[in-house]
Amino acid sequence: MYKILLSGLFVLSLTSCNSYKYATEGSARQSNLTMYVVKSQLIKGTTTQDELLKLFGSPNLVSKNKSNNEVWSYNKMSTENKAGSTDFFTGQRASQSSSSKSFDLIITFDGHDVITDYSVVSTAY
Template identity: 40%
Template sequence: MIARVINVLGGALLVASIGCAPPATDPNKGNLTLGAVQTRLENGKTTKAQVLEWFGSPNIATKDRNGEVWNYTRQGTATEVSSSHVGAWMLIASGGSSTGFSRSGSYSFDLLIRFDTHDVVVDYKVLQTAF
């Protein structure tokens, strides 16, 4: 009986994990992290074409007589779940109770890039918040 429950549960977890898999994305675009920004952007050297290749299209672009400013914004929530080292069979046997915790929070990441009139990065700024 327990073996059948574990097989059914394993199949359900497999189906659930396939259904929750993130869509395939181009690994060269959208890798917008502080580390990626700091290692790739160089004032006076990085071009607009390189920024497009690395981070994709900006959320907002504004232009003035000194050049252009691109704004990339990412917001989301993150959840951390921790539980004791109890196997799935123990959770079933114990009626689904577990010892553990979960916590969640929100974050925002803003990248502002200023280009000169020759489409080269003049300056950039990163603003990060977590709450």
């Protein structure tokens, strides 16, 4: 009986130290939206809207700039939460932390649906 109780406490102490990750809605599937893909696949004056749709799918936002050119925006966010350990004797949770990353791609097209310019903003906090 003592060995079973001791084994149970050991397993419980191991599981209380786990960390976990979760993705925000929309980023659960694997995304091609990375700096590498942007730099290697997007060519100003060459890449078209159709090629971009095949590469990244539909944009998060479509708008027009002052010159009446179409502007597409893509955004990818991810969040990671790390749970702290739980003190077995007091039942209180120790420190807990989280971090977030955001990747934004903004693309401007000409009147023939070809990329004229793009910019990337990547943040981690």
